[in-house]
Amino acid sequence: MRFFTTVLAFLTFFSIAYAGERQPIATFDWAVAETLSILDIAPLGVMQLNTYNEWTDKKIISCDAIELGLGSMPNLELVSHLNPSLILGDNTSPNGKLTNIAPTENISLFPITGDPWQAMQDFTLALAERVGRNEEAKRFIHEYEQQFSKLRYRLSGDEEPLIIIQFRDDRHVWIYGENSLLQGALDQLGLTNAWNKPTNYVGVSTVSIDELPAIEGRLVVLKSPHYTSSIGDRLDRDGLWQALLRLRNGNAVYLPVEYWPVGGLPSALRFADALVEALEAPTEPQPTASSQH
Incomplete structure (x- = not known):
């Protein structure tokens, strides 16, 4: 399957x-x-x-x-x-x-008001109407819904809430909230977003990483081009970030990014596919300080 x-x-x-x-x-x-x-x-x-x-x-x-x-x-x-x-x-x-x-x-598409998945569909249909592609839009929306259903079937159904973050720098992250594109994907997968506080017009909040321990849920880190090129190596040596991972027993998911987090339906499906694959993988516990000696 x-x-x-x-x-x-x-x-x-x-x-x-x-x-x-x-x-x-x-x-x-x-x-x-x-x-x-x-x-x-x-x-x-x-x-x-x-x-x-x-x-x-x-x-x-x-x-x-x-x-x-x-x-x-x-x-x-x-x-x-x-x-x-x-x-x-x-x-x-x-x-x-x-x-x-x-x-x-x-x-x-932004700002999204109301249900994000419905907003994505409405945006797609409105654009299709403007360029004369109504039937194509309906067909693709149907196909995307089918693919999301298949992805949802692969999940266990008892996943804990997710904290979806993207590093702005090595001390601050963007967290995707209820009026974001990624929320629409989570809804279609039957997953819960742990972040329910106010966000900006694209559904993102900015917080310091030392605020993350107070948020209950599993961390999902988007490995953006900026993360891959400059931030990831610094975090590997960062005591505060490593302490946070140990506090969560290494319970973090790192997603490769081949989508635009404030894009449209294509990016939503790519994010969902990467997320489900990562959630299916076994969790590797974060090494403790004693185990490293």
């Missing part, structure tokens, strides 16, 4: 990354860009595409999209040269200049 699910997920992700007709749509929102991809539309240009590809390992958005620069400071000359027929995304600051190039519409 696990092999079948893995193969099915691989085939789905492969088709997402490399299929799709080229349409002259530019976007300044990564959730929009990856949702266009599952609707079989390869966006012409995407803001900060290189950074996005660092997170997703180039496995969601078509690899021949063009980098458009920063969302707050787009390369207007390049955008004008590409001559898009439509510019999409939550990009309010340079809107005046962009509207001189092509029709511009602000569309975003």
